[in-house]
Amino acid sequence: MPQAFRDEALEGATKGREFRRIIHYFKNKALLISSLIFSGIAGASQLLILIIMKKAVNLFMDSGNFLNETVSVLKTSAWVAAVLIVIQIVCAAFQALVSPLFLVDIRKKLYRALMHADIAFFDKISCGAMVGRISEGVSYIKDVYVDLLFVAVHAMCASFSGFIVAMVYGWKDTLTFIAFPIVLAVELFLGNKWADYIWEKYEKAGTESTEKAVSVVTEFRTVKSFDQELDETEDFKRGLSSEENILVKVSLVKAFIRMIAICILAAMALTLNWYMMKKLTDPAHLGEMDMFEMSCILTGIILLTVGIYSALSITSDFQQAQQAARNICAIIEMKPSINPHEGRTVNDLTGKIEFRDVSFKYAGCEQYALRHLSFTIEAGQTVAFVGESGCGKSTTLQLLQRFYDVEEGQILIDDIDIREMSPRSLRKAISIVPQGPVLFTMSIADNIRYGRITANDEEVAQAAVTGNAHNFIMELPDNYKTMVAQTSLSGGQKQRICISRAILSPTPILLLDEATAALDTESEQLVQQSLENFRHGKTSILVAHRLATVVNADKIFVFQEGHIAETGTHKSLLEANGLYANLAKYQLQ
Template sequence: MPPMATSAFKQQGSLDDFDGKRGKEFSRIMKYFSNKALFAFAIIFAIFAGVMPLLMNIFMGDMVNVFNTADNFMPNLVSVIYKLIGFNVGMLVVMFINIYLRMVANPFFMRDLRKNLYKSYMEQDIEYYDRVPTGVMVGRLSQDVTMIHEIFIDKLCTTIQLLAQSIGGIILAFVTVWQCAFIGLGASILAGIIFFIGERVVDKIWISYNESSSQAATKAEEVITTFRTIKSFDCELQEAQAYQATLVEVDNIFKKTSLAQGVKDLFIALIMHAMQAGTLYYASYMVMNQPEKGYVAGDLFIMMMSLSFATLGISNAMTMSDDFKKTLVSCAKVLDVIERKPKSDRKKGGKLKSIKGKIEFRNVTFKYATAKENALENLSFIINPGETVAFVGESGCGKSTTLQLIQRFYDIQSGQILLDDVDVAELSQVYVRSQISIVPQSPVLFTMSIKDNISYAKPKKAIESQVAEAAQVGNAHNFIMEIPNNYKAEVQQTSLSGGQKQRICISRAILANSPILLLDEATAALDTESELLVQQSLERFRKGKTAIMVAHRLATVINADRILVFNEGHIVEEGTHQELLSKGGIYADLVKFQLQ
């Protein structure tokens, strides 16, 4: 039997939510850059920065001509030098503005991209989080956004600068010695054809490389997060070998990419060097043997320097194509998330004028998107306002699934879920969830102060006295006051027990004061003393509220008004603790098993 983590990894495949949608990444991603004027100015000055060194060649050509003539040598030389100095000052100003605009635009762009990506994550439905591994989502926010940030503004502007330099160089060569410029233009076109053919090959290989890298990263995260389990089964060697196997695949794909890029760059370099040699020979021939055409040494210098600049610009721009290929894949992945629309609009729907807390399931059938069988099938029950009902049954029988459906985390396949006799499909998800407080099995605390964790239920409305009152009802106030800094203490810097964390979570639910309370095995992981304190908190809090308790410890549900026994997505028994014991069915068997 393979190790658990390895088996799960093989089943998950690429572990990536990217659906492969590609095309127009740069134009699409620009929609999310708020300061487009800044980007436009950066592009304009990148073009200026590419063209201005070419114009300097004209002055250098004039200087060559000055040295080839004896008449008015010094006045002509001084005039050219003054022009060069003035032009260089202007060019330095343009270069400074060019670099400054890039440095300013870069952080703006990364902020906008992360903001839109994070916003999209917050709007996705629960099914998305079920399907996409955490490592992939974090990778989008960190690795992919960083790669786009590093390449998009700076290297895009550099590429535009190089292309402006190349196009300007060819134009200037045509203006000076057009016969030789045709050689350069033909070589550039041939190099461009080879470049685009090579890039199509590299592009296909690079997608596989990116997927394999993501797979290796997710594998590493999976092993690290499950390391205690791996160590307990003595599977360290197997996991190291499994990770090594993913790295071998990444290495093989990278070798293919490097080979394709190397062959492409070799042919382009040969063409460019041949072009330079050909133009130098032909231009020298015309100057020496065809004086009637009026070409002088300065023209030859301008033409050769212009083509050299054009060749250098094309070569450097092409070498950046590898970075752009990586960035295009990252852009496509980030855009895939940003442009993804959730299946349902959480704000769409109405509200109830007032809520009593009646919950009804009518023939509800539900199946998870990744599952083959139904989690619930024709499930029906009614919970009256103010009633405390317990869900019991073996793991995987549908208890927690039912709680998630009450919160509208998923859409059902058939049937109806009613809140005060109104179908929840007609109510907004935001409204439904605002009427529900939940205490989960594993306490969820955020990296903030204890006060902020409790007031998370009402982040903009809660005042300190309300927070303290909620903590008192939740049996949390006393231990909070014994902690240094009390309510201002940071959770991550405070050693809190499981019971203390759970009581903070209960205090949060108390502060929300919602008419419906969901307790998903709220005391399952606590010791006896902590469980007793938590139970006391819950007993006080749930009075007058519609409460649903999911529990494995049946001692915690004895006082429930009713107990619903789940089995394979159905309710098979219903009644009070004593009624179910007297029936001698599944519930009675569960009680006997726990007593043993």
């Protein structure tokens, strides 16, 4: 069963035509149409059994030629069986191709949309909801919109064909029993509406349990550290209890719907049997209908009713897939505010950076993160951002990378407004070492090579040497081929790999966001010396709380409440005896 993912990022998602929108993203539409055609043929081909039935009737009616008629019936049965088998094999082959291709196509579209999404989107959406969409949600949509679609087409074609045959051989008798399929259709429609109403309550509960599981598994070290395993288990059980209650109600409702439907089918079968026997045995009706016509009417009405039952029984699944499809379509169809394909390509940037009266606040926040921020960094300079937490230092780095657009003012690199550059060109000019080390589930060499995919092994090793990571990497069992997910690295080791990755990236601008915060004193000194050599000729911005790392900066900007309160060198700021001097007093004594 799917989880319906409700979160702030997708509020207001366009409703309606979810099936058509999802199918639009399936590339192999010709294959899908062919599969549906063969599903319809397979449904209608059930009427071939009437050919056998006619032969059998002739056999019983013409007992004088029993042997020849028996052989004829057997031959006809063999041919009909062969045709039905071939149709079913072709139908199954098409369906076997469509399902995995559909799954892959939608996941590709979804992942591509995520790769082009704004950072603001990821600020709002929950990790649990996103994991569910990529895996469980898409799989459920495939099960319903593809696999069950074949079932529905098969059932509807069988139903329609049966109705036509019954009308041809006895329209008056067919209309006599048309009430049964109609009552069955109404019962299934209303019952499924009832089940859908209850299912809506499951959506929120399912989302909460998914998010809970993802958050606990992601931060399991913290859970273990505080001995919260049992509490988390009990908390998760309590969360699942509401889901269990809703699922039990839905199951009971569906069971009740099926029970009523079976009663309707049984009543129809008994009534048909009584009516046909009366037609065949009542002297008043003798000669009105032969056995073959009666068989056609019976078969047609049964196919009509069973087809309606099969088709409408899955409408509840289609309704439950609507929310998952709506959320997935919302992601695929969303238009990022920062278009990754707009802007001009800019090469050979030197690294001059200028903020002109920049103001910015995050979506949903009333307070400005930056207010009338202005500064200039010349190409090749090393500049430090210092200040208390939440004063706007990291926000400034994010705006420089154009993760968000400013509300007021301009950000320029080499006197070019970054909004005129393509995001790809801009970010190719910037490398960053984040505050928290970020490594992917791949080898250490590939993690370093992430800074420049074309780098060879020697260049990767040289970057690791500069980043003070080479020695500990060589002590690992598989050296640079060691998978990050299979080894236990310290925070400092992870950070040195991240620094090596930034070193490998040939960019004119280097951002170090608390880059050495996770290192011990000895490693920090070694990396600082390596970075001093590496930063030569680059524009470097250091964000730091530990002022010992910024004393050699060409310029220090002291942030306070989203603007720059002081500017100068380490020496001049100490002499000014202001905000920076107060910060330094507790760290550099």
